[in-house]
Amino acid sequence: MLDGEIPLSAPDLSELECGLVQEVLRSGRLSNGPMIERFERLVSAHTGVRHAVGVSSGTAGLHLVLLAMGIGPGDEVITTPFSFIASSNAILYVGARPVFVDIEPKSLNMDPGYVERAITPKTKAILAVEAFGNPSHMDRYAAIAQRHELLLIEDSCEALGTTHCGRACGAFGRAGVFGFYPNKQITTGEGGMIVTDDTRLADLCRSMRNQGRAVGMPTVKPTAESPATSRAALGAWLHHERLGYNYRMSEIAAAIGVGQMRRLADIIERRQAVAQMYIDRLLDHDQIILPTIAPDSTMSWFVFVVRLVTGWTGEERNRIIAELRAHQIGAGDYFPCIHLQPFYRARFGYHPGDFPIAESVSQRTLALPFSSRTTEREVDLVCQTLSVLLNKEGITRG
Numbered sequence: 001m002l003d004g005e006i007p008l009s010a011p012d013l014s015e016l017e018c019g020l021v022q023e024v025l026r027s028g029r030l031s032n033g034p035m036i037e038r039f040e041r042l043v044s045a046h047t048g049v050r051h052a053v054g055v056s057s058g059t060a061g062l063h064l065v066l067l068a069m070g071i072g073p074g075d076e077v078i079t080t081p082f083s084f085i086a087s088s089n090a091i092l093y094v095g096a097r098p099v100f101v102d103i104e105p106k107s108l109n110m111d112p113g114y115v116e117r118a119i120t121p122k123t124k125a126i127l128a129v130e131a132f133g134n135p136s137h138m139d140r141y142a143a144i145a146q147r148h149e150l151l152l153i154e155d156s157c158e159a160l161g162t163t164h165c166g167r168a169c170g171a172f173g174r175a176g177v178f179g180f181y182p183n184k185q186i187t188t189g190e191g192g193m194i195v196t197d198d199t200r201l202a203d204l205c206r207s208m209r210n211q212g213r214a215v216g217m218p219t220v221k222p223t224a225e226s227p228a229t230s231r232a233a234l235g236a237w238l239h240h241e242r243l244g245y246n247y248r249m250s251e252i253a254a255a256i257g258v259g260q261m262r263r264l265a266d267i268i269e270r271r272q273a274v275a276q277m278y279i280d281r282l283l284d285h286d287q288i289i290l291p292t293i294a295p296d297s298t299m300s301w302f303v304f305v306v307r308l309v310t311g312w313t314g315e316e317r318n319r320i321i322a323e324l325r326a327h328q329i330g331a332g333d334y335f336p337c338i339h340l341q342p343f344y345r346a347r348f349g350y351h352p353g354d355f356p357i358a359e360s361v362s363q364r365t366l367a368l369p370f371s372s373r374t375t376e377r378e379v380d381l382v383c384q385t386l387s388v389l390l391n392k393e394g395i396t397r398g
């Protein structure tokens with residue numbers, strides 16, 4: 001038997017990241033230093049996009065992008081109800097209205113037809129999410145945005161390292177955002193990154209992440225050790241050109257990110273191998289629908305989420321999750337629909353039935369233990385246990 005729990009997710013950290021963090025600690029420069037610039041260069045090179053702006057979280061990145069685009073009260077942003085709540089909350093932060101459209105059941109991303117039909121004179125942007133990292137339709141959303149002169153924001157927090165039609169995710173919109181929470185493909189503990197080809201947008205985000213300070217000004221708080229620059233630096237440090245935030249990423253976080261980016265290809269290869277192990281074992285299961293990867297896409301695999309076939313209820317699915325957990329197997333119900341979260345219902349009057357495909361899918365999803373560290377033995381145990389539980393539950397259902 002295996003010892004302990006099989007975790008739902010786990011970061012993949014190595015001696016490389018440890019060494020880089022030590023480098024930062026020894027340097028004494030813990031913020032606004034060279035490490036964030038290194039991390040930003042690695043992400044912009046990987047994505048093929050001119051600018052990358054490191055921030056304190058993916059959520060902070062989405063907030064800055066919406067602010068920098070000037071989206072605010074009275075504006076509508078078309079987005080998906082089938083996502084982690086941050087993608088839609090960022091729209092609320094700037095006082096705009098999220099306009100949800102239902103998903104397409106294969107990719108679990110917004111149905112492009114519904115996106116087009118939801119456009120009104122108030123629509124300013126489309127905020128697209130790669131659900132579980134699936135990049136399908138990103139090219140379609142980009143075409144719709146172009147045709148209707150809308151901004152496309154790509155919430156790629158689940159899609160670093162994924163490609164669609166030969167292009168890296170994050171690069172489809174006017175701006176893309178990555179997230180580096182410990183359950184993502186790569187982590188910095190907490191952190192995020194904005195990517196864009198738009199220099200004006202990048203500069204605005206750089207300023208707003210740093211309390212509205214001018215970009216290109218000395219950013220190090222002057223100290224007694226650097227008296228030569230202290231007068232000029234002090235002027236810049238306490239000069240604020242616009243309303244800003246403290247959404248900076250620390251040098252320690254950036255150091256972890258540099259190590260993770262250097263290992264990205266290996267991490268993705270490993271994640272693809274683990275996903276394939278699950279696919280091989282679950283392919284023939286008649287109660288399970290596997291994730292679909294379109295032939296024009298490559299997946300870096302944020303999570304491994306299967307779906308129970310039509311007929312299974314949310315309650316039955318939740319019992320399976322509880323039983324997996326009782327067997328020391330991590331499992332999750334990614335994602336409950338955003339429009340049915342209590343404060344969205346209270347504020348906008350949403351009801352069950354408003355987005356039937358998203359609701360039907362979200363009742364039947366099952367996230368299985370998945371990381372670059374998941375072993376073949378663990379996958380075997382998870383799949384065997386899941387099969388037994390599905391059979392048992394199937395019998396009690398009649």
Ligand SMILES: *Cc1c(COP(=O)(O)O)cnc(C)c1O
Nearest residue numbers: 057058059084086087157179181
């Ligand atoms: C993880 C995630 C985010 C951002 O998460 P943070 O924890 O703020 O870094 C945003 N959108 C989606 C779809 C995500 O999965």
